[in-house]
Amino acid sequence: MHAQQQFDVIVVGAGPAGSSAALVLARAGLRVALIERGEYPGAKNVSGAVFYAPGLLAELLPTFWDEAPFERYITRRVLTFLGRESAFSLDFHTRHFALPPYNGVTVLRPKFDRWLAGKAVEAGALLITSTVVDDLLYEGERVIGVQCRRDDGALYAPVVIAADGANSFLAKKAGLQREFSAEEMSLGVKEVLRLGVRTIEERFHLTGDEGMASEYVGEATGPIKGGAFLYTNRETLSLGIIVQIASLAQQRIRPYELLDRFKQHPAVAPLVRDGVTLEYSAHMIPEGGWQLVPRLARAGLLVAGDAAALVFAAGIFLEGMNFAVASGLAAAETALEAHRNSDFSAATLSGYRKRLEQSFVLQDLRRFRLTPAFVNNERLQNLYPELLCQAAEQVFRSEGRPRKKLGSTILTTLRSKVSLWTLLRDGWQAGRALFF
Numbered sequence: 001m002h003a004q005q006q007f008d009v010i011v012v013g014a015g016p017a018g019s020s021a022a023l024v025l026a027r028a029g030l031r032v033a034l035i036e037r038g039e040y041p042g043a044k045n046v047s048g049a050v051f052y053a054p055g056l057l058a059e060l061l062p063t064f065w066d067e068a069p070f071e072r073y074i075t076r077r078v079l080t081f082l083g084r085e086s087a088f089s090l091d092f093h094t095r096h097f098a099l100p101p102y103n104g105v106t107v108l109r110p111k112f113d114r115w116l117a118g119k120a121v122e123a124g125a126l127l128i129t130s131t132v133v134d135d136l137l138y139e140g141e142r143v144i145g146v147q148c149r150r151d152d153g154a155l156y157a158p159v160v161i162a163a164d165g166a167n168s169f170l171a172k173k174a175g176l177q178r179e180f181s182a183e184e185m186s187l188g189v190k191e192v193l194r195l196g197v198r199t200i201e202e203r204f205h206l207t208g209d210e211g212m213a214s215e216y217v218g219e220a221t222g223p224i225k226g227g228a229f230l231y232t233n234r235e236t237l238s239l240g241i242i243v244q245i246a247s248l249a250q251q252r253i254r255p256y257e258l259l260d261r262f263k264q265h266p267a268v269a270p271l272v273r274d275g276v277t278l279e280y281s282a283h284m285i286p287e288g289g290w291q292l293v294p295r296l297a298r299a300g301l302l303v304a305g306d307a308a309a310l311v312f313a314a315g316i317f318l319e320g321m322n323f324a325v326a327s328g329l330a331a332a333e334t335a336l337e338a339h340r341n342s343d344f345s346a347a348t349l350s351g352y353r354k355r356l357e358q359s360f361v362l363q364d365l366r367r368f369r370l371t372p373a374f375v376n377n378e379r380l381q382n383l384y385p386e387l388l389c390q391a392a393e394q395v396f397r398s399e400g401r402p403r404k405k406l407g408s409t410i411l412t413t414l415r416s417k418v419s420l421w422t423l424l425r426d427g428w429q430a431g432r433a434l435f436f
């Protein structure tokens, strides 16, 4: 074996999970190979994208706030229930999120991923791009390296971190992850539209570096289960739809038709008017939650980020990048410990799961384990947003006639389509999934 084929750790995938892991490991002085199939990190990656809890990286990169390619700090969050012709929004704005350690920042993945991987390279990691990892190499039961799709493509290391994203071939090949069902996977389709700094600030009532993250449910995706998003970057908007694959297949609508419908909704069209499309992309998201989280390690192998389905998709939350970074850091710490003890057994690497259980990563996924099934409830997806809009229309309508009390107006609208028993049951399930 050539010396250049032997590393201390091989990280597959230069997304947020892989690059964070590679950065920590290289900084600790290990020989790290970071292998990415794209021409450059981020070339193939898609996110909304709001990077929540960006302070996670600040400990590693003290100059992070000044140099990371952030677009805007999220100070305004909006949740909108779309009916066919109307919209009902919850609009939250706080200046507290405009201060370090900022609650969330918008990023453009090609820039952000490239920057983060660059930090791993500065720390000493060897970034190998345009290279697909096809398989794992074994000695008995232990993973000892990877096979890349190129001549002489075997690379060796006592620990491999699979951070190869949604639908990870490596996690499946290693027998750690099962096949997903179409109910557990979503497809995200996204556009980046240029509007210009001034238009964005005027249209979304933002000043300076402030930004907005807006999510939509209901008519946003028509009859298909899912939702939509619209985020402000510095001079562009990121907007898209995220739909459950099973539901998409049933309804036989093309995702880009759905995205067009969303853009034409009367509540959305004025926001995207005159936007020039710069980018169009699509990507899968493992949205099944807790039940999709696989075994996270075996001898010589750790799985991080989307590859381990560590995505928090719980209705009002869609967070994957921070979960990817946190799991990448935990995987790196575990690999460091294994190197310190020269022990790469499944028992030592199982410390990775313990680390994640002590952090928000597995705690949030476990606590909100009922939420993915709840948000896919047919009525929540299609009926309630429409009824909510109808109820609001009744409440705000002035006809020069005596009004009913608000409770009675709302209940009459809801009960026109849903029985009281179903309402109570859905309320109880909402409580269990999100509140208690």
Ligand SMILES: Cc1cc2nc3c(=O)[nH]c(=O)nc-3n(C[C@H](O)[C@H](O)[C@H](O)COP(=O)(O)OP(=O)(O)OC[C@H]3O[C@@H](n4cnc5c(N)ncnc54)[C@H](O)[C@@H]3O)c2cc1C
Binding pocket: 012, 013, 014, 015, 016, 017, 018, 035, 036, 037, 038, 041, 042, 044, 045, 046, 047, 048, 049, 050, 051, 052, 131, 132, 133, 134, 163, 164, 165, 166, 169, 187, 188, 189, 190, 240, 241, 242, 282, 283, 284, 285, 304, 305, 306, 307, 311, 318, 319, 320, 321, 322, 324
């Ligand atoms: C439309 C959409 C909107 C989203 N919005 C948000 C959001 O607003 N906020 C948020 O936090 N999350 C969001 N997410 C989720 C987020 O994008 C992911 O959770 C996150 O990117 C996971 O990071 P990762 O490093 O695990 O995987 P990825 O970012 O997918 O990186 C995996 C990397 O591995 C590489 N790779 C894959 N296979 C191989 C191979 N065999 N060999 C070599 N390289 C390989 C890929 O090219 C890629 O660079 C969104 C996702 C989508 C699709």
